[in-house]
Amino acid sequence: MKFVNAGANAGRNSVANALLLTSALIAPLVSMPAAAVAQSAKPQATELPAVEVAAPEASRRQAQPARDRSRSAAGRARRPAQRAVQAPQPVQPVQRAVFERGTDPVPGFVPSVSASGTKTDTKLIETPQSVSVISRDNLDARGIDTVAQALQYTAGVAVQTGGADPRYDQARIRGFETNGFSNFRDGLRDTANGSAYFSVFRNEPYGVQRIDVVKGPSSVMYGQSPPGGLIDLISKRPTDRAFGEVVGLVGNADRLQGAFDVGGPIDKDKTLLYRLTGVLRDSDAQIAKFSDKIKDDRAYIAPAVTWRPTNDTTLTILSDFQHDVFGNAFPVSVGVVRGGKIVDVKALPLFLGDPSYSTFDQTQYRIGYQFEHRFSNDLIVRSRARYGHVDLEYRYLTFAGTPLDTQTVFPRVSRKVLETSDAFNIDNHVIAKASTGPLQHTVLIGTDYQAFELSGDQFGGTAPSLSRINPVYGQQVAIPTTLLQSYKQNLNQAGIYLQDQIKLENWILTLGGRYDAAQQTTINRLNGVPQPNDDTAFTKRAGLTYVFDNGIAPYVSYSESFLPTAGIDFSSNAFKPTKGKQYEGGVKFQPNRDLLFTAAVFDLTQDNVLTADPLHLNYSIQTGQVKSRGFELELLAKPLPGLNLLATYTLQNLKNTESNNGDVGKVPVLIPRHMASAFVDYTLQSGPLAGWGFGAGFRYVGESYMDIVNTLTNDAYTVFDAGLHYRQPKGINLALNVKNIGNDDHAQCTVTGGCQYITPRVITATASYRW
Numbered sequence: 001m002k003f004v005n006a007g008a009n010a011g012r013n014s015v016a017n018a019l020l021l022t023s024a025l026i027a028p029l030v031s032m033p034a035a036a037v038a039q040s041a042k043p044q045a046t047e048l049p050a051v052e053v054a055a056p057e058a059s060r061r062q063a064q065p066a067r068d069r070s071r072s073a074a075g076r077a078r079r080p081a082q083r084a085v086q087a088p089q090p091v092q093p094v095q096r097a098v099f100e101r102g103t104d105p106v107p108g109f110v111p112s113v114s115a116s117g118t119k120t121d122t123k124l125i126e127t128p129q130s131v132s133v134i135s136r137d138n139l140d141a142r143g144i145d146t147v148a149q150a151l152q153y154t155a156g157v158a159v160q161t162g163g164a165d166p167r168y169d170q171a172r173i174r175g176f177e178t179n180g181f182s183n184f185r186d187g188l189r190d191t192a193n194g195s196a197y198f199s200v201f202r203n204e205p206y207g208v209q210r211i212d213v214v215k216g217p218s219s220v221m222y223g224q225s226p227p228g229g230l231i232d233l234i235s236k237r238p239t240d241r242a243f244g245e246v247v248g249l250v251g252n253a254d255r256l257q258g259a260f261d262v263g264g265p266i267d268k269d270k271t272l273l274y275r276l277t278g279v280l281r282d283s284d285a286q287i288a289k290f291s292d293k294i295k296d297d298r299a300y301i302a303p304a305v306t307w308r309p310t311n312d313t314t315l316t317i318l319s320d321f322q323h324d325v326f327g328n329a330f331p332v333s334v335g336v337v338r339g340g341k342i343v344d345v346k347a348l349p350l351f352l353g354d355p356s357y358s359t360f361d362q363t364q365y366r367i368g369y370q371f372e373h374r375f376s377n378d379l380i381v382r383s384r385a386r387y388g389h390v391d392l393e394y395r396y397l398t399f400a401g402t403p404l405d406t407q408t409v410f411p412r413v414s415r416k417v418l419e420t421s422d423a424f425n426i427d428n429h430v431i432a433k434a435s436t437g438p439l440q441h442t443v444l445i446g447t448d449y450q451a452f453e454l455s456g457d458q459f460g461g462t463a464p465s466l467s468r469i470n471p472v473y474g475q476q477v478a479i480p481t482t483l484l485q486s487y488k489q490n491l492n493q494a495g496i497y498l499q500d501q502i503k504l505e506n507w508i509l510t511l512g513g514r515y516d517a518a519q520q521t522t523i524n525r526l527n528g529v530p531q532p533n534d535d536t537a538f539t540k541r542a543g544l545t546y547v548f549d550n551g552i553a554p555y556v557s558y559s560e561s562f563l564p565t566a567g568i569d570f571s572s573n574a575f576k577p578t579k580g581k582q583y584e585g586g587v588k589f590q591p592n593r594d595l596l597f598t599a600a601v602f603d604l605t606q607d608n609v610l611t612a613d614p615l616h617l618n619y620s621i622q623t624g625q626v627k628s629r630g631f632e633l634e635l636l637a638k639p640l641p642g643l644n645l646l647a648t649y650t651l652q653n654l655k656n657t658e659s660n661n662g663d664v665g666k667v668p669v670l671i672p673r674h675m676a677s678a679f680v681d682y683t684l685q686s687g688p689l690a691g692w693g694f695g696a697g698f699r700y701v702g703e704s705y706m707d708i709v710n711t712l713t714n715d716a717y718t719v720f721d722a723g724l725h726y727r728q729p730k731g732i733n734l735a736l737n738v739k740n741i742g743n744d745d746h747a748q749c750t751v752t753g754g755c756q757y758i759t760p761r762v763i764t765a766t767a768s769y770r771w
Contacts, residue, residue: 106135116212128543143737163756176228217561227580238273255283486525551591625658674702
């Protein structure tokens with residue numbers, strides 16, 4: 001597979017230089033593990049300790065209190081001149097404590113540490129940026145089925161803004177779309193194409209042990225990315241304790257699902273560990289009004305192996321295979337249209353596809369590794385990489401032209417999309433601790449590289465019309481053969497980054513900078529015309545936190561992002577990357593492991609946004625600007641044994657501040673101003689009903705606009721979720737979950753794109769056995 005376009009010498013040189021730098025960083029270090037192996041006669045099962053912002057070991061030893069040093073000196077003065085002969089003492093092996101890591105499962109709902117915001121295992125209250133963590137217990141308590149559902153109770157994150165779309169794990173963070181560039185798995189970008197194409201990696205939520213949401217620009221750590229933030233799904237990892245779980249699930253929409261999760265040590269020394277997770281589902285889709293016409297089947301398997309030859313070295317191989325089949329992933333509901341505007345969505349719900357033709361058939365696989373070697377607690381080297389592949393066949397029907405309320409028959413056209421994509425990512429970095437006077441440094445330096453290739457063809461054809469009064473499904477639709485589009489896209493990015501977390505007593509100053517070289521080429525294979533983009537960018541971040549002894553931590557920060565923009569202007573000049581910058585301030589409070597409260601205000605700006613060229617019809621220029629300002633509250637708490645609480649509130653004010661589209665000062669479509677949610681989960685701890693419990697919550701989404709000039713609005717809505725459960729650490733577990741109890745059929749509409757319904761009522765009953 002050829003990732004780099006042959007004509008892009010500048011991009012090639014940048015990539016080559018970055019890879020050489022990676023080798024230079026890692027090569028002097030990788031020769032040392034052999035010595036470490038020799039020092040350990042018998043591998044131990046102790047986990048590697050986490051990275052913490054603290055003084056290096058040598059400095060901590062030198063910081064012995066003065067009275068202790070004086071006592072040692074006095075003891076030496078009183079010691080007789082002739083030493084007594086003492087029997088040799090046996091050497092005791094060094095025992096290390098088990099530390100919480102940023103990728104570990106979270107006990108309960110309340111997290112403490114994350115690695116997604118800084119690439120070091122940093123406490124959340126010491127991270128000068130808003131980071132939300134959704135634990136496995138949180139996911140299980142709510143009985144989530146999709147990644148979108150997993151994010152519904154997260155501050156600053158809006159899902160289903162355009163209605164339910166099971167094709168993608170879509171979300172908006174602080175008003176900006178995440179699809180494509182913001183989707184991460186285990187700290188590596190899943191794919192590098194935006195919403196313009198279809199073949200993006202999808203994720204099975206049963207295969208993750210936590211989800212980290214980093215809010216705001218994050219290019220300093222991860223390179224090209226939208227300004228809103230990123231979503232990092234952390235895969236289930238092997239453990240040194242044997243365990244197992246089998247799950248059976250039934251639900252409405254004729255859903256049948258089985259799952260299993262088993263793992264543990266392979267050998268008695270626990271140097272080899274394994275985990276195997278799988279899901280098999282046969283179901284109709286969770287689509288309002290049309291679920292009986294749409295399939296939602298899945299097969300998922302995820303093997304993982306960890307090798308720990310010494311106390312200080314670990315290598316984990318993570319892989320997964322997934323096959324999804326939908327009858328039609330994106331049914332369109334049409335509202336009554338007058339004067340080119342939707343005025344009544346419920347007057348005309350209509351499924352424009354056909355089960356005999358429509359399908360979304362995607363096969364994907366990923367394989368990669370996570371490596372870490374710890375020379376000491378003050379010097380750690382890490383490397384991680386992954387390769388992934390996607391094959392997609394997508395067939396759908398849509399209306400020809402604009403639907404009108406006077407129409408009784410809707411003409412349709414057929415479409416077929418064939419796409420394949422390949423993605424490769426590698427990230428190498430070194431973490432080192434040092435002291436300069438009273439300052440304690442945790443320094444991170446690394447390089448990363450990503451390569452992405454997409455190839456696709458889109459075909460068009462005719463299809464029978466559909467009556468809105470008496471729609472007939474199961475009609476014969478010919479497979480289209482007329483080639484409408486044929487494209488190929490190559491993207492390569494190499495970056496080098498540096499971060500220093502500087503601690504002075506209770507103060508923590510986080511500084512970071514990064515240089516990237518990105519090369520993107522899109523080729524229209526119908527005319528052979530390439531559109532090359534070669535971009536470089538320097539991004540930076542600075543944050544200051546003060547951690548009081550009682551767990552209160554106010555902070556301020558500044559961060560930047562960049563994202564290459566495909567295409568050219570009227571003069572055939574390639575577009576520049578969009579750039580984001582954010583000022584954020586807030587306070588975090590975590591006095592113990594049972595409470596985490598975060599309040600954040602932010603001012604986020606995206607520049608170089610495409611807007612209409614006033615001098616050349618159908619062309620764009622980069623004079624647009626979008627501002628997002630807002631306020632977020634998030635509470636996670638365990639006030640009593642067995643009781644977990646979460647609550648969020650989001651106020652976001654997103655506006656186009658510069659544009660040629662006639663929408664200056666207007667809010668982009670489908671962006672709610674207010675969002676709120678709360679969920680409570682309680683399990684009885686004693687008595688004859690011990691293990692039984694319940695969960696209940698609500699989700700509120702405020703009004704949004706249907707059109708760019710903000711004359712039509714989508715109504716606000718509130719939905720309720722609830723569940724009953726019986727839980728035991730081992731043995732039989734039962735759960736009944738109901739999402740959207742009232743079956744609210746609220747639709748989200750745009751004037752140009754029609755309407756989509758949110759996910760309807762979903763009922764699932766689950767029985768599992770754990771050992």
